[in-house]
Amino acid sequence: MKKESQIVRLTEMQTLADEKGKLTRVTFEQRMRSGDWRQRKREIYDNGNSAVILPYDAERKTVLLTRQLRLPMYLQDGLESSVEACAGKLDGEKAETRIIKEMEEELGYRIERVERLFELYVSPAAIMEKIEFFICAYSPADKVSEGGGLAEEGEDIEVIETTLEQAAAMIAVGEIIDAKTVILVQFLRERIRA
Numbered sequence: 151m152k153k154e155s156q157i158v159r160l161t162e163m164q165t166l167a168d169e170k171g172k173l174t175r176v177t178f179e180q181r182m183r184s185g186d187w188r189q190r191k192r193e194i195y196d197n198g199n200s201a202v203i204l205p206y207d208a209e210r211k212t213v214l215l216t217r218q219l220r221l222p223m224y225l226q227d228g229l230e231s232s233v234e235a236c237a238g239k240l241d242g243e244k245a246e247t248r249i250i251k252e253m254e255e256e257l258g259y260r261i262e263r264v265e266r267l268f269e270l271y272v273s274p275a276a277i278m279e280k281i282e283f284f285i286c287a288y289s290p291a292d293k294v295s296e297g298g299g300l301a302e303e304g305e306d307i308e309v310i311e312t313t314l315e316q317a318a319a320m321i322a323v324g325e326i327i328d329a330k331t332v333i334l335v336q337f338l339r340e341r342i343r344a
Contacts, residue, residue: 157180199282205287219231249264258309259293272329318339
């Protein structure tokens with residue numbers, strides 16, 4: 151977080167929670183477009199930056215996705231699972247290195263090359279997380295295990311292989327509602343059409 155700015159003056163930062171992520175109440179002054187300074191407060195959650203990947207088999211026109219419990223979705227909508235692209239926290243590693251490891255852990259596929267697309271803040275009003283987006287090629291020959299994630303981290307991930315078009319249809323009917331996955335599926339479909 152920038153400390154000195156022409157439009158922001160931080161006045162207080164109070165840690166409210168600090169376990170897996172950090173929740174901080176930030177009191178600050180913001181210079182409005184009128185030139186006046188206004189005091190404001192926000193709670194900011196920092197759970198680290200991450201990476202996400204959508205593997206694509208061009209020959210079979212398939213993608214690899216995951217299905218797993220996401221507690222916020224369960225608490226808000228009663229959904230017991232979420233269909234998503236493979237993703238993981240960087241934990242200090244380069245995004246390319248981390249996402250290759252995540253693919254093997256979660257999907258069971260070992261690949262060596264990924265293509266970095268862009269990085270986005272998915273919810274910048276309250277969450278510091280920045281996500282790096284990737285795609286890669288894969289084939290059945292790259293499969294080295296059943297995947298499923300790391301049991302010692304409490305992961306219980308189902309691997310889903312489906313066509314890219316079926317993934318797009320899952321978005322249309324509300325079966326895929328994870329923003330990062332929607333972005334990757336739509337991006338890949340547009341790229342293939344071009």
